[in-house]
Every structure is written in structure tokens, then in C-alpha cells.
Amino acid sequence: MDVGILHKKISRITKSSEKWKLKQQDIFLKRISELLQEGFSLSDGLRFLQVMMVKEKNDIQKIINEMEAGNSFPTSLHLLGFSEQLIVQLQFSMIHGNFIETLQFCSEHISIKQKQIKQFQKIAIYPMFLLGLATMMLFAIRQFLLPTIRNSTSTDSKTTIFLIFFLSYFPQILLIILSIIWIIILLWRVKFKKKSAYDQAVSLERIPLFGKWYKDYYTFFFSREFAYSLLSGQSIYQIIEMMEAEPTNSLIIEVATKLSKDLKSGENLPTIITSIPFFREEMTWIIYHGQLTSQLGIKLKIYSQECYRILLADIEKKINWLQPILFLIIGLIIISIYGILMLPMLSMMRGV
Structure with missing residues (x-):
């Protein structure tokens, strides 16, 4: 199927439908x-399933209608708001014959994603509430106590001058900081969208702290699809042709095009993989060793599972880091507020 036609079909399907929640997607796939x-x-x-999932009966009927109209099952899932990454995995699985296993994996992945979102919300909600409360307190101090602080404190101290300036212009300072952050994000997004899918992946991989997630995910995805395709009896060249022709994801097409071009120019697969910055370094050695022992498919499958485990563990680790960092920021703000409130008293004590 032509990739452009596939994109148009997906776009048409997505516009006319409501997205399912992750819980609904999980239950449906399971x-x-x-x-x-x-x-x-x-x-x-x-x-x-229309009998089992009564609330989703009409949505499931839309999928059936799309399939009867000639669309594949994975493509039709855009109707319900399934992610493009998940749809691509299902699309490939229908070719290499691991469709049921991939459905189960995608269901488990969505279930894990739900748990991570709940964990993030649980960790972040209380610190964010305290942060909002501290910000409101700063506004209240500015509104009601700033005149008292100005009249009762000496302006000889640099600290006092800074605190009075900060309180006086707190709304403007907050607005400027938020505006700068918004402009930086906007400019980055505009520049990002102009790049090719391959260059976008390279940019994402370079993001501090979170870039590792993209590298782990891309390595997991490509090693997994190569593994299942090899185990189903396809050659490397057949896999590349499949990637160039089938997916809805332009990154896969560009990676496949690079692989095809470099292989035809005489380079070996491990060398090509090394040149792709959003793949983990070990992937090169896994491929080299797998080709040497004629066990490339099974070794890539095991390696993809390890990449997925590392990805989930790192996400879990960074989520757990979030709460102490937020509490540290809140603690500094509260100490600053306490210092501001104590400032008039300290000035009076100096004057005694």
C-alpha cells in the first residue's frame, strides 16, 4: 500500500472519531x-466484543466498517486514538506472523503506561499543590505586607533591596519567566517540525535527562521488529523493503532507506547501525555476534526485551526523583517567604 494513501486514510479516520481512554484500549486489545x-x-x-463491550459497541462497528472498506485492522485503530507506534507494531506483526503476541504485548504496554501515569500523578499532585499555595502566599505578601516591609526596614542592606524589588515586581518577573519558557518551547517546536523524521529522532535523543528514553525506545522497536521478521524467515533485504513500503511512521521509512542505500554501497549492517545515533551502542555488537553465530533473530529478540526493561526502569527511576526535587524547590520558596515575613522584626531588633 502506498504510504501517502495510508496517511490520508488514517487522517480521514481520525478526524471523525473520539479517542478511547488507555483503560479501554488495554481491555480491547487484551x-x-x-x-x-x-x-x-x-x-x-x-x-x-460488541456484545462484551456494550459501551464501545458503536466504535467497534466503525472498525468493522473500515476493515470492510479495505483498511487493515491496525490502521483502523486510529479511529479510537491508539498511538502511531502501537499501530506500526501491529501492522508489522500481521506480516511476520506474531499478531496475537504483539496484541498481548501492546496491551501490557498500555497497562504499564497507565500505572506510570497514576504514579506520576500521585507523586506530583501534593508538591504541585504546595507550589501553587506558596505562589499565592507570595502574591498575598506583596499585596498586604509590602508597604509595611518598606516602611519598617532599612534599605541599606542589599538583601532587603533585592527582596523589596522581588516582591514589588513578582507578577512581572513570573510573567517574564513563563513567557521566556513558552517562547523557547515554541521556537524549538517550529524548528523541530521543519526537520526530517530522522533528524527529529536525533534531536530527541540529545535532550538532557530524557533523551535516553528515546534511544532505548528506538533501539527496542527496531531490534524487536527485525527479530520477529528474521525468525519468521525473512531476510534483511526483505525486512528493509517491508519497512519502506508498509509503515505509517516516516522515521521507519527513512531508517529503512538509509539501511538499503548503505548496504548497496557495500557497508555491513553493524557498521551502518553504529552510524545511527539514536540506537544504543550494544546493538552493533548484538548484530555482529548474531550474524557470526547465525542466531541474529533470537539474539535481537532477547536484546529488545532487555532494552524495554531498561526503558521502563529508567522512567520509574526518574519519576521517583521528581518528588524530592519538587519538595526541595518548595522548601526554598517557603524559607524565602519565612525570611520575608521575619524581615520587619529583624529590622526593629537592629534598631533597638
């Missing part, structure tokens, strides 16, 4: 995989 394991065909499984 149940359809269970039905397929029991011997149901995909169309029969979807019709049976």
Missing part, C-alpha cells in the same frame, strides 16, 4: 487477543 487465541477470526472476534 480481549481481542484472547478471542484470537481461542480460534476466533478477527472479524468474528470484533463482533463478539
Whole structure:
């Protein structure tokens, strides 16, 4: 199928539909995989799910209609707001024959994602509440106590001058900081969108702290798809042709094009992988060793599982870092507020 036509179909489908919540997506994929394991065909499984998932009956009917109109099942999932990455994995799995396993994996991935979101909310909600409260206190101090602080303190101290200036112009300072952050993000997004998908991936991989997530994910995704395709009997060249022709993700097309071009120019696969900055370095050695022992498929499969484990562990680690950092910021703000409130008393004590 032509990639441009596929994009148009997905765009048309997405515009006319409401997105499902992650919980609904998880249940849907889990149940359809269970039905397929029991011997149901995909169309029969979807019709049976209309009975099991009464609230989603009309949405499932839309998927059935799209499939009857010639769209694939993964493509039709854009209808429900499934992510492009998940759809691409399902699209490939229908080619290399691990469709049920991929459905189960995607269901588990969504379930893990839900847990991480809940964990993030649980960790962040109280510190964010305190941060908002501290900000309101600064506004209240500025509104009601600033005149008293000005009249009762000496302006000889640089600290006093700074605090009075900060309180006097706190709204403007806050607005300027937020505006600068917004402008930086806006300019970055404009510049980012002008880049090719390949260059976008390189940029994401370079983001401090979070760039590692993209590198882990891209390595996991490509090693997993190569592994399953090799284990299904496809050659490297057949896999590259499949990636160039099938996916809805332009990054996959560009990576496949680079692989094809470099292989035709005489370079070997490990060397090419080394030149792609958003792949982990170990992937080169896994491919080299796998080719040497004629076990490339199974080694890439095991390696992809390890990359996925590392990715989840790092996300978990950084989420757990968030709360202490937020509390540290809040603590500094509260100490500053306490210092501001004590300033008139300290000035009076000096004058005694």
C-alpha cells in the first residue's frame, strides 16, 4: 500500500472519531487477543466484543466498517486514538506472523503506561499543590505586607533591596519567566517540525535527562521488529523493503532507506547501525555476534526485551526523583517567604 494513501486514510479516520481512554484500549486489545487465541477470526472476534463491550459497541462497528472498506485492522485503530507506534507494531506483526503476541504485548504496554501515569500523578499532585499555595502566599505578601516591609526596614542592606524589588515586581518577573519558557518551547517546536523524521529522532535523543528514553525506545522497536521478521524467515533485504513500503511512521521509512542505500554501497549492517545515533551502542555488537553465530533473530529478540526493561526502569527511576526535587524547590520558596515575613522584626531588633 502506498504510504501517502495510508496517511490520508488514517487522517480521514481520525478526524471523525473520539479517542478511547488507555483503560479501554488495554481491555480491547487484551480481549481481542484472547478471542484470537481461542480460534476466533478477527472479524468474528470484533463482533463478539460488541456484545462484551456494550459501551464501545458503536466504535467497534466503525472498525468493522473500515476493515470492510479495505483498511487493515491496525490502521483502523486510529479511529479510537491508539498511538502511531502501537499501530506500526501491529501492522508489522500481521506480516511476520506474531499478531496475537504483539496484541498481548501492546496491551501490557498500555497497562504499564497507565500505572506510570497514576504514579506520576500521585507523586506530583501534593508538591504541585504546595507550589501553587506558596505562589499565592507570595502574591498575598506583596499585596498586604509590602508597604509595611518598606516602611519598617532599612534599605541599606542589599538583601532587603533585592527582596523589596522581588516582591514589588513578582507578577512581572513570573510573567517574564513563563513567557521566556513558552517562547523557547515554541521556537524549538517550529524548528523541530521543519526537520526530517530522522533528524527529529536525533534531536530527541540529545535532550538532557530524557533523551535516553528515546534511544532505548528506538533501539527496542527496531531490534524487536527485525527479530520477529528474521525468525519468521525473512531476510534483511526483505525486512528493509517491508519497512519502506508498509509503515505509517516516516522515521521507519527513512531508517529503512538509509539501511538499503548503505548496504548497496557495500557497508555491513553493524557498521551502518553504529552510524545511527539514536540506537544504543550494544546493538552493533548484538548484530555482529548474531550474524557470526547465525542466531541474529533470537539474539535481537532477547536484546529488545532487555532494552524495554531498561526503558521502563529508567522512567520509574526518574519519576521517583521528581518528588524530592519538587519538595526541595518548595522548601526554598517557603524559607524565602519565612525570611520575608521575619524581615520587619529583624529590622526593629537592629534598631533597638
